[in-house]
Amino acid sequence: EICEPAPGGRTNQDLAPNKEKPMPRIHCLNNISAYGTDLLTDSYELTDDAGSATGILVRSAAMHDMEFGGDLLAIARAGAGVNNIPLDRCAEEGIVVFNTPGANANAVKELVLCALLLGSRGIVEGIEWCRDNAGDENIAKAAEKAKKAFAGREIKSKKLGVIGLGAIGAEVANAAIGLGMDVYGYDPYVSVGAAWRISSDVHHVTNLDDMFRTCDYFSIHVPAMEGTIGMVDAHACSLMPEGAVFLNFSRDTLVNDEAMAAALASGKVRAYITDFATPAVMKMDGAIVLPHLGASTAEAEDNCAVMAVREIMNYLENGNIVNSVNYPACDMGICPEGQGRVAVMHRNVPNMISRITNTFGDEDVNIENLTNKTRGDYSYTLIDLNQPAPVSALDHLAGLEGVRRVRVVK
Structure with missing residues (x-):
């Protein structure tokens, strides 16, 4: 479920902290090798509806004129080039775009x-x-x-x-x-x-x-x-x-x-x-x-699909960003059990870290680990808490000027 965003940005979270999260939905815009999609566990659902997708896998399909649904968190390009994806618009909407360098x-x-x-x-x-x-x-x-x-x-x-x-x-x-x-x-x-x-x-x-x-x-x-x-x-x-x-x-x-x-x-x-x-x-x-044969081997398509799916799963399950082309790399490992992990996507502006930490401090929630990375105009802050994040804190974060998305990872 999606909370209505405050003026600053989107919030992806459960309205009730103890309510089970909806199953992530993955949409394939192109044919994606089964070597990749078969990696999706039973916790994921493949969907034909791009508008309701949590993640999109794409090869060459043009995405510049697409409207993205509010649930969309990530796009993974099974290949290196990303000129078919509107990178800046995705960054503004808090959507991480991945590619698969080296797979082909x-x-x-x-x-x-x-x-x-x-x-x-x-x-x-x-x-x-x-x-x-x-x-x-x-x-x-x-x-x-x-x-x-x-x-x-x-x-x-x-x-x-x-x-x-x-x-x-x-x-x-x-x-x-x-x-x-x-x-x-x-x-x-x-x-x-x-x-x-x-x-x-x-x-x-x-x-x-x-x-x-x-x-x-x-x-x-x-x-x-x-x-x-x-x-x-x-x-x-x-x-x-x-x-x-x-x-x-x-x-x-x-x-x-x-x-x-x-x-x-x-x-x-x-x-x-x-x-x-x-x-x-x-x-x-x-x-x-030659008719663009460079990466058109069965092995390359398999390798790209595997890498793209793993990138999306790592991001959705742990909040980690590896091989993104519009947000900075950030890896805090696997989410600790029994705690809360929150991802904040925001503009690279002064005092944002203090605003984020103060928000949890005001709620008497302790931050046990925090990583902040920047890439150009955009930053990504990943936070481990000593308890699940209060909805009130998440709503406050989403309302901060410059915040593009707030997401509860776990």
Whole structure:
């Protein structure tokens, strides 16, 4: 049941403290692997009604025009990109949005390795030649003469520049090292966790122009945002050595179409292999285009579904936030038995912590543990009490200016 929100924000709680909470309802906007949904215990209910859902699992369905029900607490994207979800609106409504970074990394890595070979050897051209000459009774003899045009070169000892060293980029870099390539990595925002995963044999590059001047092959693995859209432009292409190969299995908008078309036409870039079929790229001579196959393996879909379901369950059952894209990470472990845990989602404004603690102090309720985390304009406060939270305290918290949602976890 939902208490009517005070002017400050929403309150998700039971009106009667001893009343059993309603069963969380999970809605799948897309087909989600049963490996994930089968993790839901008997305490959960799958529902066809998105408006009554407590949590939503989604892959590619567009959510920007959706109206969210008052019960909705979390959205989990079974994948890394979240451009189909209105993140800011969700944050304002106290809805946590999760993604599943790294769950599909191996699938993309394997396709990138395939693309390295497609860009090195005339594999696609050779296949096309065989099909074009399928009716020739002497095709075997003819192939011995024709194959020189498709011979290509080996990738061993060649220089590969990896732009972005997150979950996928790190795996690509390490795999390329294993194939004998000389790997250079660029990522000014690489996390500590990602840094530990990267082979010590990867050369750390601090200037992207230096990488463009140095490497024979390039693979880009960064999100599409204001500072990265169009980053592979005419200037970048001009720095590349003659006959460079560029791989794009991240986002189509990272590469300037006009610049890449010109680089292919001049021979500056010998091959552009991309996982994004757009009208512009389909007109490029020298482009090998795949129909967005990067994370489309059965294993990747299973991995993403499992991670997404676990994130939602952890949040609903314990209030913990792991891999959110609009609220800060916060983990206080499993809820203690016989006590109360309360989650407060609020704007990142001064004195909010003191207002929250004073609210429980005024009710003579002791706070046994408290964690507050911030991400940009939004903060998340998770509180363990020595007793169930009084409804009056919860209503007061919901009425505080800047509070977006107050939730009783247990």
